[in-house]
Amino acid sequence: MSAVPADAPVPPAFDVSNDVVEAVAPEREIAVEVGDNIMEIKNLTVKFGGLVALDDVSFNIKRGEILGLIGPNGAGKTTCFNAMTGVYKPTSGDVVLEGVSLKGVKQHRITRRGLARTFQNIRLFGEMTALENVVVGLDARHKTSVVGALLRLPRHTREEKTSVERGMALLEFVGIADQAGVLSRHLPYGSQRRLEIARALATDPKVLCLDEPAAGFNPAEKEDLMVLIRQIRADGYTVLLIEHDMRLVMGVTDRIVVLEFGRKLADGIPVDIRNDPRVVAAYLGEPEDDVA
Numbered sequence: 001m002s003a004v005p006a007d008a009p010v011p012p013a014f015d016v017s018n019d020v021v022e023a024v025a026p027e028r029e030i031a032v033e034v035g036d037n038i039m040e041i042k043n044l045t046v047k048f049g050g051l052v053a054l055d056d057v058s059f060n061i062k063r064g065e066i067l068g069l070i071g072p073n074g075a076g077k078t079t080c081f082n083a084m085t086g087v088y089k090p091t092s093g094d095v096v097l098e099g100v101s102l103k104g105v106k107q108h109r110i111t112r113r114g115l116a117r118t119f120q121n122i123r124l125f126g127e128m129t130a131l132e133n134v135v136v137g138l139d140a141r142h143k144t145s146v147v148g149a150l151l152r153l154p155r156h157t158r159e160e161k162t163s164v165e166r167g168m169a170l171l172e173f174v175g176i177a178d179q180a181g182v183l184s185r186h187l188p189y190g191s192q193r194r195l196e197i198a199r200a201l202a203t204d205p206k207v208l209c210l211d212e213p214a215a216g217f218n219p220a221e222k223e224d225l226m227v228l229i230r231q232i233r234a235d236g237y238t239v240l241l242i243e244h245d246m247r248l249v250m251g252v253t254d255r256i257v258v259l260e261f262g263r264k265l266a267d268g269i270p271v272d273i274r275n276d277p278r279v280v281a282a283y284l285g286e287p288e289d290d291v292a
């Protein structure tokens with residue numbers, strides 16, 4: 001199934017040292033078990049006027065797993081992400097993170113509570129370097145005040161230094177440390193996608209939501225991305241992944257939730273989803289690339 005032979009060397013970009021891993025995930029257990037529910041999506045409904053984009057959808061995300069969210073075009077995947085991350089206010093239902101409801105919580109506060117995401121259409125600060133884009137994410141977690149920053153109090157200087165070190169570690173982690181000083185709008189497309197992931201990781205999320213991270217990638221880049229997503233999980237993060245490329249979804253996820261016409265169609269391990277006649281029927285008529 002894989003285009004890369006089993007004994008092929010791991011690309012150097014992902015040969016990440018223990019020091020880098022510790023800088024990226026300083027307070028995490030490196031080896032995690034898939035465990036209890038870290039998030040619960042409860043009867044989530046989103047209506048746009050008369051259109052029901054998401055219809056009474058419920059599923060759980062378990063701590064330490066890579067959960068795939070798939071479905072044909074227009075099935076409601078991005079709407080679900082948007083409702084979870086505070087971009088849209090759900091019409092009804094609830095999203096619970098570590099036992100606490102996110103109902104009515106503003107988007108930036110949801111990020112602070114531990115839910116980070118990337119976007120289908122890349123959203124970086126084009127006039128900032130790669131490193132600065134990541135440091136912005138880290139700065140959101142600083143404890144010093146503006147006055148502390150102006151007076152350059154020792155705590156602020158310490159935090160700033162740590163930010164740069166952690167920012168570099170994150171860039172190394174996603175494989176683009178050599179481009180740290182490049183303006184993000186000048187980065188190659190693949191590096192921009194990786195930078196989005198690094199910036200999301202900078203907020204130290206409990207759950208990382210990736211919205212079509214392989215969009216526009218060639219097969220080799222998709223293989224590299226699978227390695228990176230596995231590495232992210234190995235570092236103790238929980239990952240929710242929207243992705244159209246079935247080979248990638250089947251190759252990297254522990255479990256898959258399938259949406260169709262805004263409703264949950266199936267929820268199970270990849271092999272069961274692949275063989276589920278309802279899922280196969282839902283994808284009939286999709287472009288061949290998407291159902292490979």
Ligand SMILES: Nc1ncnc2c1ncn2[C@@H]1O[C@H](COP(=O)(O)OP(=O)(O)OP(=O)(O)O)[C@@H](O)[C@H]1O
Pocket residue numbers: 048051052053071072073074075076077078079080
């Ligand atoms: N802001 C909006 N206003 C009106 N309708 C919307 C809005 N956002 C999404 N929709 C509609 O909701 C439905 C679900 O769209 P959504 O983008 O969530 O699907 P998707 O599964 O992510 O699709 P794709 O795979 O094509 O990205 C579609 O019919 C879409 O046109």
